[in-house]
Structures are given as C-alpha cells and as structure tokens.
Amino acid sequence: MKFGVVVFPGTWSDTDCFHAIDTVLHEPVEYIWHRQTDVQGFDCIVLPGGFSYGDYLRTGAIAKFAPVMTAVAEHARRGGLVIGICNGFQILCEAGLLPGALLRNQSLQFRCMWTNLRTENAGTPFTSSLSRGQVMRVPISHGDGNYYADDATLKDLEDSGRVVFRYCEADGAITPDANPNGSLHNIAGIMNERGNVLGMMPHPERCCEPLLGGDDGRLILESIVSGAGVAAGLK
Amino acid sequence: MPIDQSVLDEIALSRTEYDQIVARLGRAPNPVELGMFGALWSEHCGYKNSKPLLRLFPTTGEHVLVEAGKENAGVIDIGDGLAIAMKIESHNHPSAIEPYEGAATGVGGIVRDVFAMGARPIALLNSLRFGPLTDARNRYLFQGVVAGISGYGNCLGIPNVGGEVVFAPEYNGNPLVNAMCVGLVDPERMMSAKASGAGNLLMIVGADTGRDGIHGASGLASRSFEAEERELRSAVQVGNPFMEKLLLEACLELVQTDWLVGLQDLGAAGLTSAAVECAAKGGVGIEIDVLKVPRRARGMTAYDVMLSESQERMLAIVRQGHEAQVAAMFAKWDLTSAVIGRVISEPVARIREGDAVVAEVPVDLFTDPPLYRRSGVLSEEVRALQAFDLAGLPDRPPEGMSWNDALLRLLGSPNITSKRSVYRQYDHQVLTNTVEGPGGDAAVLRIKGTDKGIALTTDGNGRLCYLNPHDGGAIVVAEAARNVVCAGARPVALTDCLNFGNPERPEVYYQLEACITGMSAACRALGVPVISGNVSLFNETAGKSIYPTPIVGMLGLLSQIERHCTIGFKHPGDEVILLGADLSLPACTATDSLGGGEYLATLHGLVVGNPTIDLDLEVKVQRLCIELIESGLVRSAHDCSDGGLAVTLAECCAAGSIGFAAAALGSPGRVDSLLFGEAQSRIVVSVAPERAPEVERAAAGAGVPVTRLGAAGGDRFRFGPVDLPVAGLAESWEGGLEAALAAGAAGP
Structure with a gap:
C-alpha cells in the first residue's frame, strides 16, 4: 500500500501523517506537492490538516483549484483510496468529492481536544480493522468542523451507511455534550457513495503511539494498509 | 537651528x-x-536602561551554543546532534490597543526569531496578565488576546503547549502578552x-x-x-x-x-x-x-x-x-x-x-x-506592606465561609482555576511530539529519533515580586525550575521577559535591579543559564505601574522520555509525601507563608507580607525530586505554589480523579497557614506505600525535610478541617474561568 501525502501551502499535518505511515507503520509514503498533476503509482492519497492557502476565504475554497486536485479526483474516479483529515475533509467537500460542508464550530472558537468516535460502518476500506459500534479516542483540532448537509443529503448518507464516524461519549452514547462542534447527527466522518473517499475531522495520525496518549488512530491506518476493506467496501 | x-x-x-x-x-x-x-x-532595541543590569545574569554554560543577546534566540546543546533554540518576547503595548492583532503578531515575531536561527519551531508557550474580569474592557482584552494567539499559532501548525493566565488590578489597561517559541536545530546548520x-x-x-x-x-x-x-x-x-x-x-x-x-x-x-x-x-x-x-x-x-x-x-x-x-x-x-x-x-x-x-x-x-545606570529605592508603600502583622490576623475563614467554602472559592478563582477553556483554543498536539500538553506543571515533548524529551513551562508572580523584588525574582526562577523538575526533567536553560514600569522612577528601577539580582542568584544556585530574553519597560497607565513581572520560560531535559511524571494521584493507597517541609515544626506553618499568597489576595483582599526563599533548600528539594522520579520511586509530583498545600493536593485529586485522606499531622501551626500558606521549595509526591520508606531515606540523605501527609484513595478530599467530595472540587476547579466571564458580563 503506497501512500501519498499532499502538501498545499499552509498544510501542517503533512509531517505528522508521514511520520505515522513511515515510522510507525513502516509503509511506503511520499509527499505530493500541490502543483503536481499526476498521482499515479499511489494507492492511497492523504489530504492532511492545516490551513491550505491560509483558508482566509473559506476552508478548502482555494485548495480545490490546486493542480493536484484534478489528479486526486481522477485517482478517486479510478477507485483509488483518498482520506481527507481535518482540512483535507474540508477540501474534499469543496471539491465535490464528498457532499455537504464544514461550518464554523458552534462555539465560534477553535477546539483542540480528545473526542470519542463511534464506528458506524466497519465495512469500509478505512475501518476494516474496527468493529461496528467500536469507540476510539481521537483528538480534534479545528475551527470549522461543524458538518452540515441538507436534509435529503443527510438522509441519503444515513440510509446508505456512509456516516462512518460519530462523536460519542466514552460508552458510545450519541449525545449533544459529546459533540465538540455542533455537527449534524454528531457526524465526525463520512464517505462517498463508492466507499473509496473518506473525510473526517479528527486526527488519527496524532494518536498512533501510546506515548502520545493513545494509539487508536492506528486502527484506521492499519485498515487502509490491510487492503481488506477495499474488496468489501468498494461498489 | x-x-x-x-x-x-x-x-x-x-x-x-x-x-x-x-x-x-x-x-x-x-x-x-x-x-x-x-x-x-529606544529601550526596545537598545536596552539603554536594562543592559547594565542584564550583565548580572549568568549566561554561559557547558552546553550553551549561543548566549543571550548574541542572536535572535539563545541556543543550547541537548546532545544527539541536536540543539534547542528558544526565546520569549513581549507584545504588551500593541495588545493593549488591539488585542487580537497585538497578540497574533507577538506570536509571529517570536516564531521568526526562532526560525531565523535555522531552527524548526516545535512549541509555543505564553504568559498573560490582565486586569480583573469584572471589567468589560479586561474581558475584551483577555478574549481578544487568546483568540489572536489561537488564530495565528494554529494556522502555523506549531503546538501551543503551555502558559499561564493571571488577573490582578495592577494590569488594568496594561495587559501583558509574552510569547515564547522553542525550536529544534542541527548545530551544524545553525544560522546567524x-x-x-x-x-x-x-x-x-x-x-x-x-x-x-x-x-x-x-x-x-x-x-x-x-x-x-x-x-x-x-x-x-x-x-x-x-x-x-x-x-x-x-x-x-x-x-x-x-x-x-x-x-x-x-x-x-x-x-x-x-x-x-x-x-x-x-x-x-x-x-x-x-x-x-x-x-x-x-x-x-x-x-x-x-x-x-x-x-x-x-x-x-x-x-x-x-x-x-x-x-x-x-x-x-x-x-x-x-x-x-x-x-x-x-x-x-x-x-x-x-x-x-x-x-x-x-x-x-x-x-x-547611551546606557543608564540609575539608583533605585524600595518604596515606602512596600516597606509598610512587608511589615504588616500577619500573626495578628485571626485564624479563621473569611466571614460567612467555612474552610470547605474557602477552598472551593480559591479553586474556582480566576488565577487558580483550570485554564482548559483557554488552551483548548490552541492546537497543542500538532507535530505529534506532545506527551503532556497544557494543564500540568510543565509540558513534555518527545524528541523524535531519540529517547529524550524536553519539559517546558512559563512562570511569573508579580505579586511576590512587588512585595519582595529580590526574593520574588529568585522565586520565579526557582518555581519554573521546580515545575520542569516535577515533570521529571533537569532544568538546563531559561529565557526571560522582564515586564516593568517606567525605570526613570526610582522605585521601579529598584524593582528591576532587585528582581534581576534575585533571579541571577537563583540561576547560579540551580546552575541554569539565561540564554535569551527581552525587556519591556514603561508598562504603566495613568502614572500607575504594573506589578514588577519578570516571566521565566524554562527548558528541562529528560534523558528517558518514558520516565516523565505527571501531577495526578494514580493509585488508591499510595502514600502522599510532602518534600521540603516538616509540618510538625511550628516554623513550617508560620503565618509569614501567607504573605503575598492567593488566599489573602483573593479571599481577604490583602496584598501584604514579605515572601522569601531559601535557595539552599530549594536546590536540595529539586535534586531529590528529580532523583526520585528518575529512579522510578514516585508516581506523581506536583509543585506546591499558588493557593498552598490544600490547593495543590486538591489539584492532584482532580487530575487523578481520586480522593485523599490526610494522616494526623500533629501540626502545631495555624489552619490558614497549613491549608493555604505558600512557603517555597515544597513538592507533593505520591509513592507506592511499600516504597515510602525509601523516599524518606533518600530525603534524609539529601538533607530535605519531609512530611507524610496521608494517602490517596476514595472519592473524598479530607485535609485538616476540609472534607469535600472530589467531584465537587473538580467542578469548582474546572469551571472557574467561564463562571468569572459570565458573572462579569452579567454585571454586579
């Protein structure tokens, strides 16, 4: 499983993702510069967190025009895996690779904290090492993570099992208190119809080593590496 | 013409x-x-009032690669072909005028100082001072400054791992915004x-x-x-x-x-x-x-x-x-x-x-x-405050309060309460080095590719420096070092930001000179060089000076990152031991320890007394504590500071979600001093019961007095006359800042 980590100007989770894949998981990984127009040869593209192009206009609104995004869309069309984390999720929504949008946090403040995530769909290429209902501890770090979609889109996401992660209490209960940003249905991560593009606000790459307070994030990366979910999840 | x-x-x-x-x-x-x-x-660039005094600081050391004042930031070797560049700097006046941009550009400036050295910035810290939150402008400044630090630092992808926020009327109209940046550099690739x-x-x-x-x-x-x-x-x-x-x-x-x-x-x-x-x-x-x-x-x-x-x-x-x-x-x-x-x-x-x-x-x-060496004088006002008869205060809680109430009130007061509502606005994890983030005595970061770690903290105490500029300065350095020691790190270098009023006033010049002298004495005693710093003078509004507020940013080094230590109690039954004082001696609960403390200031509205420190004892306590942590003897360590022993123990309980029951102390002293006295050089540790004698033997060998305080366990906090559920303590401690903001906004 060869990973490519995209670097936009203003990206800052690139080195964290690279470290988790390379040093922790010992999988092949390379950086992909935002001006690159070809991403062939990569199995999984990671769009990391950060403030691409400063995100002064709207998160991800400029990044979607980066040359690399045409190649990423093509990679997704071919069935390649794409995982957008934090700013990467925002970019995927802006680029139309995922539905909906990420609004300002309900608190109108940035939030960096540990959250609990309930796995809603374990039959995806990103969650095959998890089981349905399994709760993970994964940190968030964002000012715009408040997922929004219109009612029809939301119903479609729910009905087709494309809500992959939800913010929950430690025991898995879905409550307003467990929701750090006001997202609809406590949504923390969703995928596209085909099941090969995942967007999530929490940062699995920040919790791959016990020294850092937890290693649940490994489960997501290991799911991708196992490749097991690819066959099961892709339509 | x-x-x-x-x-x-x-x-x-x-x-x-x-x-x-x-x-x-x-x-x-x-x-x-x-x-x-x-x-x-200007003073800002030319240091014309402070340079002669800054020469008092010890600036050299075996591992110092770039000394204070020579470059944009100081640099210290940490071995393994790596060095740490760091500096703290003020952005007080811009933040007083426009809090968001003032604070944001303060972060920007200090980050440039560090990468100008060729160092990769790996951590930000800050130290903030505001007037009380009862005032609308102070709330505006506080919230704007925090938002500015958050907005700028988060966008850069540099974790903000620690800091402090303190409120006192002396900072009305003149908030302090000190930002610190720490970078990692290959000494071979250092820039100049x-x-x-x-x-x-x-x-x-x-x-x-x-x-x-x-x-x-x-x-x-x-x-x-x-x-x-x-x-x-x-x-x-x-x-x-x-x-x-x-x-x-x-x-x-x-x-x-x-x-x-x-x-x-x-x-x-x-x-x-x-x-x-x-x-x-x-x-x-x-x-x-x-x-x-x-x-x-x-x-x-x-x-x-x-x-x-x-x-x-x-x-x-x-x-x-x-x-x-x-x-x-x-x-x-x-x-x-x-x-x-x-x-x-x-x-x-x-x-x-x-x-x-x-x-x-x-x-x-x-x-x-031109450099100015002036002559300072201790103000008559402070002289009178030092002479205040603390022993004459009645030993009882404030009117209408029990000792339980007094502790809860202190825990929820803006200066002591958890600052989580502030630091959750800062990304403190990016770069995946943060082993311990904000909220403890010091932040701990791993150094990738090595077994090492660093501990970082910022500390200041304007009230103590006001009451006794010399010992106050020494205390600030000692406490910062004690904080990294409690995390399991050996203090190796510091950076300082000297925030003072107008040095042309003899009483302010006295504060500056005495603080620097006291800080230098503590640096020498602890063997910690000053590798960089910044001076911010003329901090006064309408002729009234701020408290003399030197801020210290301390770097500690851990040779084994897995041996780092945290403040929370871990296991029921663990013995809780106080290093640095034998509470059965009357002197250890004397009223002078209340001087300058949070208890008198917050609950009695009194800023009085003459706080002091014994640097010999301080050095012994810190050496003992670091050895206990490195040898794996203790399971938690927490510096005893603002609010005294009761607050320290309560924080250990809240952080560990576990109770505490005091032993019979046989303390002959006063209750107020026992609970809330802020005598220096004290650290609370917890240890497996069967190993407590080893700790006592080590302490005796090091010449450090200790007291067995009691044991962790249960869900209540029992200490002297105080008996409270831990959940209640935690609630007061967690929610104080938001409550103060809400109360301030609601008006009197």
Whole structure:
C-alpha cells in the first residue's frame, strides 16, 4: 500500500501523517506537492490538516483549484483510496468529492481536544480493522468542523451507511455534550457513495503511539494498509 | 537651528540624547537618520536602561551554543546532534490597543526569531496578565488576546503547549502578552543574523512593506501608555499567519543550502534594525536602496520604508552569485523577494533612494546608545506592606465561609482555576511530539529519533515580586525550575521577559535591579543559564505601574522520555509525601507563608507580607525530586505554589480523579497557614506505600525535610478541617474561568 501525502501551502499535518505511515507503520509514503498533476503509482492519497492557502476565504475554497486536485479526483474516479483529515475533509467537500460542508464550530472558537468516535460502518476500506459500534479516542483540532448537509443529503448518507464516524461519549452514547462542534447527527466522518473517499475531522495520525496518549488512530491506518476493506467496501 | 521638542517626543528621544547624536555624528542628523536613531536607541532595541543590569545574569554554560543577546534566540546543546533554540518576547503595548492583532503578531515575531536561527519551531508557550474580569474592557482584552494567539499559532501548525493566565488590578489597561517559541536545530546548520563578505547581497522576502507600525519600537514599546492611545489602533500591525508559514518553510529549506550568509527577521524597527544589527554583528557596513523594496502603498518615503514594521518579512544575506537560486526557492513557496542592497566593507549604514543618499551613519553609532545606570529605592508603600502583622490576623475563614467554602472559592478563582477553556483554543498536539500538553506543571515533548524529551513551562508572580523584588525574582526562577523538575526533567536553560514600569522612577528601577539580582542568584544556585530574553519597560497607565513581572520560560531535559511524571494521584493507597517541609515544626506553618499568597489576595483582599526563599533548600528539594522520579520511586509530583498545600493536593485529586485522606499531622501551626500558606521549595509526591520508606531515606540523605501527609484513595478530599467530595472540587476547579466571564458580563 503506497501512500501519498499532499502538501498545499499552509498544510501542517503533512509531517505528522508521514511520520505515522513511515515510522510507525513502516509503509511506503511520499509527499505530493500541490502543483503536481499526476498521482499515479499511489494507492492511497492523504489530504492532511492545516490551513491550505491560509483558508482566509473559506476552508478548502482555494485548495480545490490546486493542480493536484484534478489528479486526486481522477485517482478517486479510478477507485483509488483518498482520506481527507481535518482540512483535507474540508477540501474534499469543496471539491465535490464528498457532499455537504464544514461550518464554523458552534462555539465560534477553535477546539483542540480528545473526542470519542463511534464506528458506524466497519465495512469500509478505512475501518476494516474496527468493529461496528467500536469507540476510539481521537483528538480534534479545528475551527470549522461543524458538518452540515441538507436534509435529503443527510438522509441519503444515513440510509446508505456512509456516516462512518460519530462523536460519542466514552460508552458510545450519541449525545449533544459529546459533540465538540455542533455537527449534524454528531457526524465526525463520512464517505462517498463508492466507499473509496473518506473525510473526517479528527486526527488519527496524532494518536498512533501510546506515548502520545493513545494509539487508536492506528486502527484506521492499519485498515487502509490491510487492503481488506477495499474488496468489501468498494461498489 | 534647535530641533523642535515635538519631533523628539515622537521618536521618544531626550534632548540630551539628541545632543549626543549631533556631537558624535559631527552634524545634525537628517529626518531619516533621526528616525533610525529613535528606533535603535529606544529601550526596545537598545536596552539603554536594562543592559547594565542584564550583565548580572549568568549566561554561559557547558552546553550553551549561543548566549543571550548574541542572536535572535539563545541556543543550547541537548546532545544527539541536536540543539534547542528558544526565546520569549513581549507584545504588551500593541495588545493593549488591539488585542487580537497585538497578540497574533507577538506570536509571529517570536516564531521568526526562532526560525531565523535555522531552527524548526516545535512549541509555543505564553504568559498573560490582565486586569480583573469584572471589567468589560479586561474581558475584551483577555478574549481578544487568546483568540489572536489561537488564530495565528494554529494556522502555523506549531503546538501551543503551555502558559499561564493571571488577573490582578495592577494590569488594568496594561495587559501583558509574552510569547515564547522553542525550536529544534542541527548545530551544524545553525544560522546567524550576521552580514559578512563585501559584495554579498541583502534580499528582503515575504510581505510587501507598508506604512503599518511605524515607530512601534520607539512609540509603543518604549514609553508609558495612556488611555487616549487606544486610538492608535492603526499603529498596530495586522498579522498574516499564512505568509509566516510560507516564510518558515522556505527559510528552513534554504538553511539546508550553502547560499545564505545570514538570516534575520524584521521585527521592531523593521528594516532599520534588521540591517544595522546584521552589519554590526559582522563588523561590516550595508547599503540599501529603498526604491528596491517591494511596497504595498504608493508614495512611501525612505523614512516610511526604513521604519515600517510590516509583519512577515525576513532579510536574507545571500552569497553573491546565488541570488537567482534563492529567489527561485522563495518563488517555490509563492513568496516575493527582492535584492535591496549589499554588504560593504566600510562600516556604515548607507541608505539610498535611487541615486540620492538619504542616510549615512556609522553602524557602531547606531548600536551604541547611551546606557543608564540609575539608583533605585524600595518604596515606602512596600516597606509598610512587608511589615504588616500577619500573626495578628485571626485564624479563621473569611466571614460567612467555612474552610470547605474557602477552598472551593480559591479553586474556582480566576488565577487558580483550570485554564482548559483557554488552551483548548490552541492546537497543542500538532507535530505529534506532545506527551503532556497544557494543564500540568510543565509540558513534555518527545524528541523524535531519540529517547529524550524536553519539559517546558512559563512562570511569573508579580505579586511576590512587588512585595519582595529580590526574593520574588529568585522565586520565579526557582518555581519554573521546580515545575520542569516535577515533570521529571533537569532544568538546563531559561529565557526571560522582564515586564516593568517606567525605570526613570526610582522605585521601579529598584524593582528591576532587585528582581534581576534575585533571579541571577537563583540561576547560579540551580546552575541554569539565561540564554535569551527581552525587556519591556514603561508598562504603566495613568502614572500607575504594573506589578514588577519578570516571566521565566524554562527548558528541562529528560534523558528517558518514558520516565516523565505527571501531577495526578494514580493509585488508591499510595502514600502522599510532602518534600521540603516538616509540618510538625511550628516554623513550617508560620503565618509569614501567607504573605503575598492567593488566599489573602483573593479571599481577604490583602496584598501584604514579605515572601522569601531559601535557595539552599530549594536546590536540595529539586535534586531529590528529580532523583526520585528518575529512579522510578514516585508516581506523581506536583509543585506546591499558588493557593498552598490544600490547593495543590486538591489539584492532584482532580487530575487523578481520586480522593485523599490526610494522616494526623500533629501540626502545631495555624489552619490558614497549613491549608493555604505558600512557603517555597515544597513538592507533593505520591509513592507506592511499600516504597515510602525509601523516599524518606533518600530525603534524609539529601538533607530535605519531609512530611507524610496521608494517602490517596476514595472519592473524598479530607485535609485538616476540609472534607469535600472530589467531584465537587473538580467542578469548582474546572469551571472557574467561564463562571468569572459570565458573572462579569452579567454585571454586579
């Protein structure tokens, strides 16, 4: 499983993702510069967190025009895996690779904290090492993570099992208190119809080593590496 | 023709200083030159009041690679081919006028100081002071400053791992915003802010130069601040963290090449200070053509260009012939750069506007301001406060309160309560090195590729420094060191930011001198050098000075990161031991420990007493604690400071979600002193019961008095007359800041 980590100007989770894949998981990984127009040869593209192009206009609104995004869309069309984390999720929504949008946090403040995530769909290429209902501890770090979609889109996401992660209490209960940003249905991560593009606000790459307070994030990366979910999840 | 006083006032130079310039230059300076003198001879750039005192600090040491004052940041070797660059700096006056941008650009400035050294910034910290939250403007300043630090730092992707927030009326109208940055650098690839080699090129890169922030150094940072100056919001620069992120990445890529001779950030006094300081360090001259400087406004004069403090700009000294490669590297990061001048062998700063020379002054004249050594005096007011009869206070809780209430009130008070509602707005995890984030005694970061870690903290205590400037200064250093020790790290270096009032007042000069003397004594006792720092004077509003507030940023080193220690109690049944005091001795619960403490200030409205420290004991306690942690004997360690032993123990319980029951202490002293006295050099540790005797033996061997306080366990907190559920303690401690903001907004 060869990973490519995209670097936009203003990206800052690139080195964290690279470290988790390379040093922790010992999988092949390379950086992909935002001006690159070809991403062939990569199995999984990671769009990391950060403030691409400063995100002064709207998160991800400029990044979607980066040359690399045409190649990423093509990679997704071919069935390649794409995982957008934090700013990467925002970019995927802006680029139309995922539905909906990420609004300002309900608190109108940035939030960096540990959250609990309930796995809603374990039959995806990103969650095959998890089981349905399994709760993970994964940190968030964002000012715009408040997922929004219109009612029809939301119903479609729910009905087709494309809500992959939800913010929950430690025991898995879905409550307003467990929701750090006001997202609809406590949504923390969703995928596209085909099941090969995942967007999530929490940062699995920040919790791959016990020294850092937890290693649940490994489960997501290991799911991708196992490749097991690819066959099961892709339509 | 004699120069008009209003011209001198604008740049904050005295007439005597002007006369010196004329005498040494042999002529009257022209307006551009005078503006440059005003900036470079300001306190902010020239340290004219503080430099003679700063020489008291110990600045050298076996591992010190770059000493204080020599470069943009100090650097200390941590082994394994790695070094830490760090510095703390103030942005008080801009933040008083425009809190968001003032604080944001404060972060920007300190980050540039660190990457100018070729170091990758890996951590930010801060230290903040505001007036009470009952005042609407203080709430505005507090929330704006936190939002500014959050907005700028988060965008850069540098974790903000620690800090402190303190409220006192003395900071009304004059908040303190001190920002610290810590970077990791390969000593072989370290950069210098030094120009050398005639013919090498000066290249400016980053933001275009505008009219913003002209006279920031002389006008805002180096003189007293009056309420009407709030109208000077337009003099505060606006930050662009995205541009800073690009600069950071481009510069760190460039330092891997051999194309640069030097690298310098444009901070206070902009291009003037950057170019002149580079030339001074290299013993060379520089020539700049202001017409070559990319601008964002039309009609800018040479004066404007040389004194602009537009943010996110760097000056690169480029080896002749490599300018195209350097420009290409900047272009890769979408940055505009321009060659604006060159290094010359004649040691003068020559500023051109096309063919015309608009300023020409010997470099050493710019960098050699007059230094003032004044004489200070301890104010009568403080003398009286020191003599206050603490023993005459009745030993009972404040009117209408039980001891339980008093503890809950203290835990929820803005100075002691958890600052989680602040630090959750800062990304404290990015770069995946954060082992312990904000909220403990010190943050702990791993150093990737090694077994090592570093511990970081910022500390200050203006009230103690006000009541006893000498010992207060020593306490600030000792407490910062004690905090990293509690995390399991050996203190190795510090950076300091000296926030004081107007040094022309004898009582303020006394505070400055005594604090520095006390800090130096503690540095020597603990063996910790000062490797960088910053001075912020003239912090006063309407003639009233802030508390003397030296802030210390301490770096500790852990040889084994897995051995780091945290504050929370871990296991039921663990023995809780106080290092540093034998509470069965009357002296250990004497009333003098209440002096200057949170208990008297918050619950009795009294700022009185004469806080002191015994540095010999301090050194012994810290050495003992670090040895206990390194040998794996103790399971938690927490510095006993604000609010005294009751607050410290309650925090250990809240952090560990576990109770505590005190043993019969046989303490002969007063209840108020036992619970809330803030005697120095004390650390609370917890240890497996069967190993408690080992701790006592080690303490006896080290000559450190100890007290067995009791045991962790259960869900209640029982200490002296206090008996409370831990859940209640935790609730008061967690929610205090939000409650104070809400109460303030609701009004009286």
